Amino acid sequence: MNSITRLVACLVIALAFTTVQAQETKVDSTKTSANHLKIESLKDLKINIENEERDFLKSEIAAINQRLDDGKITAAEAENLKKEAAKNRALNIENRLAIIDNKIELLKRNDDTYSVEDGEEYGYVLRIGSGEEDKESFVYFGEKSNDKPRKYDRRTTTNVVFALGFNNALIEGQSLSDSPYKIANSDFYELGYAWKTRIFEDSNFWRLKYGFSFQWNKFEMKDNNYLVNTDGEISLQEFPSDLNKSKFRTTNLVFPMHIEFGPSKKIEKDNYFRYSTHKKLKVGLGGYAGLNIGSMQKLKYKDDGDRIKNKQRGGYEVNEFVYGLSGYVALGEIALYVKYDLNPIFKNQVVDQNNISVGIRFDMD
Template sequence: MNTITRLVVYLVISLTFATVHGQNKELDSIRKEKVDHKISLLEEDKAEIEEQEKGILKLKITKINKRLDNKEITAEEAENLKKEAAKVAALNIENRRAIIDQRIDLLKRNGYDAYQYRKYDSGDDGFVFRIGGGEDTNESFIYFGEKSKDKPRKYDRRTTEDIVFAFGLNNALIDGQDIDDSPYKVWGSGFMELGYAWKTRIFDNTNFWRIKYGFSFQWNKFDIKDNNYLVNTDGEISLQEFPSDISKAKFRTTNLVFPVHLEFGPSKKIEKKDYFRYSTYNKLKVGLGGYAGLNIGSMQKLKYKEDGNRIKDKQRGGFEVNEFVYGVSGYVALGDIALYVKYDLNPLFKDQVIDQNNISVGVRFDMD
C-alpha cells in the first residue's frame, strides 16, 4: 500500500469514526447535561424559598414594630398586619414551590425542545432561563441571565458564526519530487488550525450559496528524515546531514491567516410564526477558497547526544521563512465535520535550493 493510499484510508477511517461516534452522541450528551444542570439549579432555588420568605417576613415585622413604637398604629392593628404578612409569606412559599415544580416537570417532559421559562421575580429586572434553538435554528441552545439582556429572536438571521478546529497530516510538495520522496516523514508531520469564522447567506431567498470568512492560527510541523536538519547558509536554506546521530529533528511554522470560502450545498428552511431559519444540519457542504496572512513564528527542535549527554536544542527564527503567506483551500463536509485540504502557494522559504510548498490534509470541525 503506497503512501497516498494509506493517507486516504487513514482520513476516511478518522472521518467515519468522528461522524458516527462523535457528533450525535456528543450533541445528545450536551443537551441532557444542560437540562439536568438547570433542573439541579431549580431544586436549589426551591430549597432556598422558605428561608427567603422568612427573611422578607422578618423585615416586614420589624417595620410594623417600628410603626407601633412611633404610635402610628395601635397594638391591635400591628397584630393584624403581622398575621397578614405571615399569611402572605406562607402563600408565597407554597406558590413559588409549585411554580418551580411545574418548571421541573416541563423540563423533564420536553427536554431541550421547551423554549422559555422565567425565574421567579416580582419586578422587570429578574432573570430569564431559555432553552431552544440548536441545530434547527442556528440559535444559541441555552440562555440564563438578566431578562433585559435576552434579546428577542431575529426574524431572519443571515449571518452565523462558529469556532473552526482542524488537524491532520502535513508535508511539502517539492519541484521534481513525488510525495514519497519528501525529506519529511509522512506520519510524523502534522498540522493544526484553530480559528473563528462567520458565514453569510448571499441571496435573500435561498441559502444554497454562502460566504464563509474569518481568521485562524495555523501550526504546520515537519518531521525531518534521514538524520538531516535545516541550515541557514548566508540566507540560503537547505537540508544538511547532522554531524552526529540525531534522534529528532522537527521544524514548525506558525501563521495567522484570514480564510475566505465560497460554501454551497442544500439546506432546510424552518419557518415559524415570528422567524425563519435555514439549517445545514446533517447536510452536504462544499467550500472552495483560499487564505492570506502572515507568518508569526518558526522554530527548529533538535534532540541528540553529545559526549554522552542528551541535548535539546530549540532554534527560533533565522530560517528566512516567507513572511507573507497565501494559498488555496477547500473542504467537503457532512454536518459539522469535513475532509479538509490546504496548500500554500508561497514557497516555504524566501531563498531555498529547491522550491517547496506546504500542503495539509486532514479533518475539520466547524462547531457552531
C-alpha cells in the first residue's frame, strides 16, 4: 500500500506541474499576441512616416520649381534649395523612425502591464499595473510633427462680413430730408460671409468678391404714422392714438458680388508667396440679388393707461425678389459702404420708394 500511495502522490505532483506549466505558456502566448498586434501597427506607422515625408518633399520641390519658372531664383539657387530640402526630410525620417523603433523595443521587452499607447508618435504613455488602479505616466521625447508645407499660392481668401449704419427710402418726387422715416432712428445691419479671388495670375490689382449676407433694413415712421394695407395697397396713415414708437423692418437673404480693385503688397517666402491689401486703398463696385424672407411692423402705444406692444409679421406686400447696387471704399480695415435697392419696397404702394443704406463695413483684409 505504501508503494501505491507513493505512486499516486507522484502522479498528482506531475499533473499539477504540467497544469502550471501550461498556464504559464498560455500567459506568455497571450502576452506575445497582444504586443505583437501593437508592434505590427507601429511597423505600419513607419511606412506612413516615410511616405508622408516624401510627399512633403515633393510639395517643396514643386514650390521651388514654380519659383524657378517664374524667374524669381536661378537654376543654381533652385538646385541648392532642393538639396537642402532633401537633406532635411531625410533627417526627419531618420529621427521619427528612431522613436518608433524605441517603442517597438519597449513592447518586445515588457508585458501588457507596461504598454505604449498608439497615437502619440513622439511620446510614450506608460501604464503600470492592471484594473481600475492603473497608473499612467507620460515620458516626452519631442514634439509631434505638424510640418505641412504651406500652399505656394492662395488665390482665394475668406472673410466674415459685418456692416451697419443709417437706413431710409428714396421716394419718387421727394428729397431725403422730406422722407416720412426718421433719418437718425432708421438703421440697417448686415451679416454674412464672403470669398475674395484674385482674377489674374500675376497681378492682385483686380479681385472678385462674392458671398451671401443677411440684411435687416429698419424704418421708424415720423408724425405718428404707421403702415396700413388697404386691399393690397400699402400707405402711411396716422395712428388713432399717440404712438410711442412705430417701426417697420424687412429681412433679406442676398448674394452680393463686387469687383474690387486697388494696390497690394507682395510677400515672398522660400516656399510660398502672398498678396496683402493691409492698409491699402480698396474700392468695390457691384450689386446683389436675393429674396425677402420676412417683414414686421412694431407699434408701441398706450390704451386706457395700459402699455401696448403690437408686432405684426407679414401682410405688407413686400417685394419677394430683392436686387440692387452696392459699393465700398476702404483705407485700412474699415470701409464706407452704400447699398441701394433697385426694386421698390412694396409691390403696390401709393408712391414708389426704394431702400437705401449708408454705413460702415468690416471685412477688409
